Amino acid sequence: MNDDGNGIDPRKAFFAVIAVGAVVVACMSGVFYFADRAGVIRAQVLVSGYAQTNATYGSLYVDGVKFITQPFGGGYYDYSYYSYSYEGRKYFTFQNVMVRANAAHTFQVRTELGEESQVIEATTPYGVTTTVPGLSIEKKMVRITVKGMNNAANGLSLTLYVDGQYADNQYSSMMGQQYTMWPNVTDNANHSFRIQASGGYSYGYNYSGDYTNQTYAYVSGEGTVITLNLP
Amino acid sequence: MSGQPQASGTYPPPPLMPIPPMVPIAPFPGQAKKMGAFDTASLVLGILAICLHWVVIFKWGLILYTVPLVLSCLAVAFGTIAAHKILVRKKAAPTPSDKAGLAGFALGILSLMFATAWLLLAQAYLWGWAL
Numbered sequence: 001m002n003d004d005g006n007g008i009d010p011r012k013a014f015f016a017v018i019a020v021g022a023v024v025v026a027c028m029s030g031v032f033y034f035a036d037r038a039g040v041i042r043a044q045v046l047v048s049g050y051a052q053t054n055a056t057y058g059s060l061y062v063d064g065v066k067f068i069t070q071p072f073g074g075g076y077y078d079y080s081y082y083s084y085s086y087e088g089r090k091y092f093t094f095q096n097v098m099v100r101a102n103a104a105h106t107f108q109v110r111t112e113l114g115e116e117s118q119v120i121e122a123t124t125p126y127g128v129t130t131t132v133p134g135l136s137i138e139k140k141m142v143r144i145t146v147k148g149m150n151n152a153a154n155g156l157s158l159t160l161y162v163d164g165q166y167a168d169n170q171y172s173s174m175m176g177q178q179y180t181m182w183p184n185v186t187d188n189a190n191h192s193f194r195i196q197a198s199g200g201y202s203y204g205y206n207y208s209g210d211y212t213n214q215t216y217a218y219v220s221g222e223g224t225v226i227t228l229n230l231p
Numbered sequence: 232m233s234g235q236p237q238a239s240g241t242y243p244p245p246p247l248m249p250i251p252p253m254v255p256i257a258p259f260p261g262q263a264k265k266m267g268a269f270d271t272a273s274l275v276l277g278i279l280a281i282c283l284h285w286v287v288i289f290k291w292g293l294i295l296y297t298v299p300l301v302l303s304c305l306a307v308a309f310g311t312i313a314a315h316k317i318l319v320r321k322k323a324a325p326t327p328s329d330k331a332g333l334a335g336f337a338l339g340i341l342s343l344m345f346a347t348a349w350l351l352l353a354q355a356y357l358w359g360w361a362l
Contacts, residue, residue, distance in 0.1 A: 010317050010325050014337050021341045025348040032356045041356055102359040126357045127290060 043101035043124040047094040047109070049135035052186065055111035058137075060094045063105050068094055072111070101126035109135045139186035144219055146193055147180040148228040152211045153200030156230070161194040172197070185219050192216050195228040270332040273309035276302050277338025284342040287350040290358050296350050303343040310336025 035041055047060055051072060059069040072090040084091055092109070099105050101124055109117040117135045124130045146160055150172040160167045160181050167183040185191050194214040213228045280302035286295040311318075313332020317325045325333070354360035 010314075010330050010333050014318075014333055017337045018340060018344075021344050025344060028348065029352060032352045036356050101357070125359050 039100045041101045041126060042098045043126050044129045045094075045097040045099055045105075045107070045122070045124055045132060046129055047097060047107055047132045047135055048092065049109060049117060049133065049137070050089040050091045051109070051111060051115065051117070051137035052089055052139045053111045053113060053115050053137055055113045055115065057112045058090075058092060058109050059112075060097065061106075061108045061110060062097070062099055064108075067097065070094065099124050107132045107135060109137065111137060115139075139189065141184045142187045142219065142222045142224070143182050143184050144222065144224040144226065145180060145182055146195070146226045146228060147178060148195060148213070148230060150175055150177050150179060150197070150230050152197055152230040156197040156200040156211070158230075159196045159198075161192075161196065163191050164194075188218075188220055190216060190218050193226050193228060195230060197230050266328050266331060267313065269309045269313040270328045270335065273306050273313050273335025273339065274331045275335070276306035276309065277335035277342065280306055280342035281338050281345070284346040285349065287346050288353040288357075292350050292353055292358075296346060299342050299346040303339040303346065306335050306339030307343065310334075310339055 051058060053072065056072055057069055058072045060067045070092070072092055094109075104121055104123045106119050106121050108119045115137045117137045120132055120135060122130055122132050146168075150156055150158075152175065154173060154175050156172045157169065158172050158179055158181075159169045160183060162183050162185055167185075168181040170179050170181060172179050192214065193216075194212060197211040211230045213230055215226065215228060217224070217226050280299050283302065284299040286292070286298060289295060310332050314329055314336050317329050317333055351360075
């Protein structure tokens with residue numbers, strides 16, 4: 001009762017309001033604490049990179065646990081990822097990756113063939129999209145030797161193609177001369193090698209012709225030597 | 232003087248209970264103190280503070296915190312002046328004006344409490360403060 005006998009005592013009402021406020025604060029603190037412990041507070045991450053691989057699927061691993069698996073290099077695009085191929089590299093993006101906010105996480109991409117990218121650690125603040133670029137799977141490149149005899153003509157322009165792509169060129173001034181080139185190719189993989197020659201002359205006569213030779217070989221290490229004679 | 236009635240006691244007769252010199256008496260209806268400047272200011276500032284205290288949950292909550300902080304501090308200050316009689320002199324009869332001041336005071340403390348708590352919670356759990 002109030003001092004004048006009517007209503008609630010204002011002092012009691014005042015202290016009741018403050019007490020209720022303290023209880024509300026305590027409850028909200030508990031809600032935040034347990035939401036954080038349960039991992040409900042999440043942050044968005046965008047992971048991107050490329051893979052030099054024959055694999056068609058790749059998976060994103062967060063903190064060592066498989067998170068998402070998606071196609072690689074097929075020109076896909078939807079709300080969660082896109083992927084395309086360019087010059088032998090399969091570019092990928094893992095979008096809408098939701099992880100626990102305000103924590104450090106490790107990100108890695110692995111292909112279905114077991115190839116692994118490096119591991120990148122990133123902290124994921126709440127409310128912003130954390131970008132993790134450069135998760136790349138690169139095949140080891142080795143410098144090999146492609147050599148052969150020019151048995152075709154003098155003054156030939158030699159061009160070497162590896163897997164159908166231009167690799168190197170050289171001028172062979174004299175028939176009977178050996179040429180040598182050192183292209184860089186991916187290690188532990190099958191490759192096609194094609195030497196193509198044009199122009200040239202023989203025995204004092206202008207002689208124009210095209211010569212080519214092709215082979216397939218498995219490259220294993222720097223010591224691999226490919227022999228391609230002309231013709 | 233025979234036949235005259237004799238007074239049986241003192242005149243005027245003593246009251247039933249002694250009246251102290253200062254008695255807190257509720258004002259008669261219509262005679263209560265009208266709302267004062269401090270009461271009104273405290274109530275308005277308290278309402279504004281409680282309405283705006285949630286801005287601290289944003290990322291720049293520490294900067295925005297100044298708004299409810301200033302409002303609630305003013306509400307508490309004015310409310311203290313206005314409701315001093317209720318809070319200190321327990322036997323005082325509160326007028327509506329005093330009650331308004333007390334309400335502003337309570338709102339000021341409440342918004343100060345909420346704003347500080349939400350600021351700390353939001354910054355710690357959402358925006359990554361290392362508390």
